[in-house]
Amino acid sequence: MTKSLQQKHTRYLFARLLAVLLLGSIAFYFFMRMHAEHMQLKQLELRQRNLQSAFLLQQNTLMPFHITGEYDIAENGTLPPQQLGKPRDTLVFYPAENKSLPFAILTRAFDANGRHYQLTTYVSSTEIDHLIMKVFGTEAFLFGLLFVVIIYINYKTSGVLWKPFRNTLQKLREYDITKQQPVELGADTGTREFDELNEVAAQLIKKNRQAYHQQKQFVENASHEIQTPLAIIRSKLELLIDQPNITAQVAALLADITEANDRLSQMNRNLLLLAKIENNQFPETAAVNVSVLMEKIIAVYRQHYSGEFPEIETAIQPDLLINCNASLIEILLNNLVKNAVVHNIPGGYIKVELTGDCLRIANSGQPQAIASERIFERFGKGTDETRSTGLGLALVKQVCQLYNWKVDYTYQNAVHTITVMFSAT
């Protein structure tokens, strides 16, 4: 599952920062413990020194041998020598409070007046333990606070830092090469990487645009140039078919050539038309009564289509007005109806539904011979249908694109449906 960069960054930091702070806390605790023990030892040793010198000065008579929680002097002490000089822990019972308290103790041996003594000094562990707990608690609190603040700051910064990136992304997403509008990628985002990204993207767009423009220009120029030779061929063919004494064989050849030439002319004309729509050469718009136009087109088809005409079922909302160019909408409707007629099957039907802002033309037909997404492409022909130029639906798409109408094709249960949503998407 992909996550946003901000999320990832935060997550990454979260895991690592948590680990570092936890380890740090543990280390801190042990260091503190170590230092505390060291301090205890020093205190014990200091007491040893003070008591020993006091004992020697007092000539052993005046000083008590035992004060609870302070020291212990034992003549001929029995502690094994290996334990001498090493701090130990012990519990001392206080009868008044009826509880035992932890102490650190240190025992050393010394001689005085020819006698052996073992002196044990006491330092309470309770206070130091409390101090450690308090310091550690404070530290843990600070670390926790630090953790939250760092994560928060990081989260916020990352949002701010990546803003130019998201802006660029949004603009690139909205960019449509078929539209003439330029893309304004901020040239100065304040971040070198994003400046570079914008620069590179802008260059890429420029190059693509040039290539696209050249290609468009090529198609346009080519179809313009092809027009004249086509017109010449057509005129010569007309002269030819008018020659006297044409044999049936020659006539058949001429008929085929004429037909092919007519198809070529039509294709060429459609290509030019596509280029013109793309170049926005149909700027005039008016409120067109699509309902009337649709009825008219269907009537023309019904009248002029010899052979078996598909059953037409219409549900056309009267007087639906659409703001657009009158020629373009006629091209669109004509091509949709033609498509439904030409790609039908014997005994088939066409259903035309025009309601609200939606036109739906469904027709029976051969199983889908072309991928749905390719059906609106130029020459995206599924069959070798000679009555089709392979440009009709491309024209439909082009017109829809111009007006931001949504056009869709679906195929289900041997029914081909094309839907045009006239409301801007």
Place this chain on the structure above:
Amino acid sequence: MKVLIIEDEISLLRSITEYFRKEDYLCEGAGSYAEGIARIEDFYYDCIILDINLPGGSGLDLLRYLRTHNKQDGVIIISARDSLDDKIAGLNLGADDYLVKPFHLSELNARVKALIRRKYGQGNNLISLGNLTVDILSRTAFIDKAPVLLTKNEYDLLLFLLANKNRVVSRKSIAEHLFGQEADNLPSFDFVYSHIKNLKKKMKEKGADDIIETVYGLGYKIIG
């Protein structure tokens, strides 16, 4: 009849000239703006067929020149530009007709004839062929004075064939004559066949000679 064709595409110019030869027109050609100006200054033409894109200038300027010099030659513009604006501009400058390239020669022929009839017909609104007579004004066809009831399409078809008498007229040119460029959108031109069939049937019922001939798969021809 004198016809001037101003068209820079020599091959197309030759086609038009050749097509008109059968019509007993006196055809002259001009391949550039300057040549065209020189011709119209020196001579009067009944009809000028004028291309818009010419070397050395625009056909529209030539038309403007013609009209500002008060020359009343009939003008049919032939142009590759088919936007409504171009058409309106041409007609506003005083052109009599506007034909978009590529056109059929039979269509051009019919337009020239219509133009000449309009301009110089002087009340002669009847076209006759054998026992067939067509009254242009009332848009009615008669066989031996008996009217034949024709639909609009059948009448237009008959007139088109008559304008191209003794020539083979292709099905596509008939389709385009009847429906203009919209004919391109029709999936087939078979309807031309049914129009012809109905026309022949109606004429035959009134006792007309069988003057409409089918020429293989190419088209139709009126013989007279």
